[in-house]
Amino acid sequence: MSFWQRLMRAVEKPFRTKQSMPIAESSKYADWSKEQLVERLLQLENEITYQPGKLKPSLASSETKASKNRKPSREFDFSKYSRRFIALKFAYLGWNYNGLAVQKEPTPLPTVEGVIIEALNKCKLVPSLDPHDFRFSRCGRTDKGVSAMSQVISLFVRSNLSEEEQSDPKNDSKEIQYVNILNQLLPEDIRVSAVSLRPPKGFDARFSCQYRHYRYLFHKDGLDVGRMDQAAALFKGEHDFRNFCKLDGSKQITNYARNIISAKIIPLSGDFYCFDLIGSAFLWHQVRCMMANLFLVGQGLENVSLISDMLDVDKTPRKPIYDMASDIPLILYDCKFPDIEWVETNVDDYKAIKYGKAVSALTLSYHLKATVAQIFKEVLPSTATELSGKTRINLGDGKGKVVTSYEKMLKRNVMETAEVVNEKFRHRKRTKFEAQN
The missing domain is CATH 3.30.70.580 (Pseudouridine synthase I, catalytic domain, N-terminal subdomain)
Known part of the structure; x- marks a missing residue:
């Protein structure tokens, strides 16, 4: 029996006599118009449908049917x-x-x-x-x-x-x-x-890496690239980089010595250059801190010797307060591993072409946006490149940080020593543990 037939039966039932008299003879609905009857039926349908804990009959029947036809889901058996x-x-x-x-x-x-x-x-x-x-x-x-x-x-x-x-x-x-x-x-x-598919025995992506190659991109506007290259060369070799990283007590680092294999400024295209850096391992935010100091040298705000002074922890035992360079221009360009055989996708394969096209489309999209942004800049009134009486510190993001007067790095306020940072973290951890127990 359909839902509508059941509904009509429910409507008729209260108004039938014991002798089952026809609805037309005893019901108040006998004189109702078709439109009035339809409206009443819809009202009754709504009352029946939305009883608490019950689904619409049509939905209930369809869900029951769907559940009968649905195959039970099975867990993927990795064994x-x-x-x-x-x-x-x-x-x-x-x-x-x-x-x-x-x-x-x-x-x-x-x-x-x-x-x-x-x-x-x-x-x-x-x-x-x-x-x-x-x-x-x-x-x-x-x-x-x-x-x-x-x-x-x-x-x-x-x-x-x-x-x-x-x-x-x-x-x-x-x-x-x-x-x-x-x-x-x-x-x-x-x-x-x-x-x-067959890495060398004992291979580990972290510990088997021989060196990591970073590149930091920048525009030469307002920078002496030659001075920056002289300063970059001072990073080469093994040094204590505690003044060129973020000190984090949770890591409990005690050894800040890192070996830099190569550090130089190289041209890319047009007015763009990059800080090309190769090292065996790096500390947290190390590259961005190194680049921030190179920008200061390139702007003529600091001498080339700043890098040597900052690497000398006897002369500079505590890190001066300064802003890191922007994150966006930094690239982990390559990682070198010994004796590992890489299998690349077949460039002629349909799937490789398909996903290669997706990357090409993404690249084109960014090129178009960059071109539109350049036109946007050109149609607007030109503004002064320098602020009168103030200094804009280059941070690699195009905006930089504006200061009223520049303070030399070695005269600035300094952070706590690495040892104090570590001890404070251990103290907080002990206090929290004692409070919980």
Whole structure:
């Protein structure tokens, strides 16, 4: 019986006599017009439909039917597959992300690793969203806004091949196409470029890296590039970089010595240059702090010798207070590993062409926006490049920081020593532990 038939029966029932007299003879509805009857039916339908805890009959029947036809969902059984240890090389544009690494607390923007791990989990290459479940390791941690052209991670993933088959390169064509699958799920500003199916024994993306190569891009306007190159050369070698990093007690770092293999200023194109920097390892915010000091030298606000003075912790035992350079121009350009074989996607493959076109479209979009912005600048009235009686400190973002009078670096207020920062953190941690227990 249909819903409307049941509804009509419900309407008639209260007005039938014991002898089941016809509705027309005993009901108050006998003289109602068709429109009035329809309106009353709709009113009754609404009353029946929205009784607490009950669905509309039509919805209830359709949902029951759908539930009968729906196949029960099954958990993906990872035990039926082998695992294999791989390394992935990828690139990303950092300004849409809250840095590379997954954070314990929610962040305003997604992290690059968070997006990648979600993609890995969605296509069932890893069993969960917890990096510890598949021995996840990253090469170099980048901050919010910082991009990378050759970042590397290592991890265990699901495989189509047995452990014995994995060791033979002849079986590689039968393996899961990790690069293509991930690029289908990742946004256009994160691209996997290569996979290593057989990393060297004991490989770890973090600890196996021989060196990390950074580049910081800048426009030469108002800068003496020659002086900056002289100052950059002073970074080369092993030095204590405590005055060129963010001091963080939670990390409990006691050794601030880092080895810089190469440091120089090189031209890119037109009026753009970059600080080209290669080192075995870096401290938190180290490159941006180094660049902030190079800008001061390039502007003529500080002598080239500032770099040597800041590296001499006997002369400068506590870090002077200064602003870091902007994050957007910084790129993790490359990471060097020994004896690792990378397999790149076939550039003639349809899928590679498809995702390559997506990157080309993204690049064109940024070029068009830059061109429009340039026209926007040109049509507006020109303004003075310098502020009368004030100094604009170059921070690499085009805006900088305006100060009434510039104070020399070595005459500024200083931060607490690294030892004091560490001890304060330990004290807070002890106090919190005692309060909880």
